[in-house]
Amino acid sequence: MMPSGEIESFRDLRTVNPRGQRTHARDRLLDETDFNPETGEREPAYWPQLADSESQGLYGYRLVTVCNFLTNPDAMNSTRQALEAILSDLQPGAIVLVIGGVGRHYPAVHAELDDLAH
Numbered sequence: 001m002m003p004s005g006e007i008e009s010f011r012d013l014r015t016v017n018p019r020g021q022r023t024h025a026r027d028r029l030l031d032e033t034d035f036n037p038e039t040g041e042r043e044p045a046y047w048p049q050l051a052d053s054e055s056q057g058l059y060g061y062r063l064v065t066v067c068n069f070l071t072n073p074d075a076m077n078s079t080r081q082a083l084e085a086i087l088s089d090l091q092p093g094a095i096v097l098v099i100g101g102v103g104r105h106y107p108a109v110h111a112e113l114d115d116l117a118h
Contacts, residue, residue, distance in 0.1 A: 013082050021058065025054075025055040026052060029051040060089075062091075063094070064097070066099070067098070071101070072105040076109050083113065098113060
């Protein structure tokens, strides 16, 4: 698992879903078992409260940088679901830095991204 202070980079934005990733991490923790030599049985390595605590610190982004792919309406449409998941999960004080061009399709793409952010 990744400590919450680590930097993570994704090649495909469409795979990013912070809430879903935390849920998946929690489920993995709940599936872990350890052998208890006193009982001779495998027992849960994490109780639900600890799994909750461990997983909630993951994928909580404070700085999101989006660049080099939001170039036209088709790109915006193909990433909309992931962008909504990311933007809706951000906490107060988070920053989204969008690096892109100007002209052509960019004003419409940036306006649509701005609408999603609101």
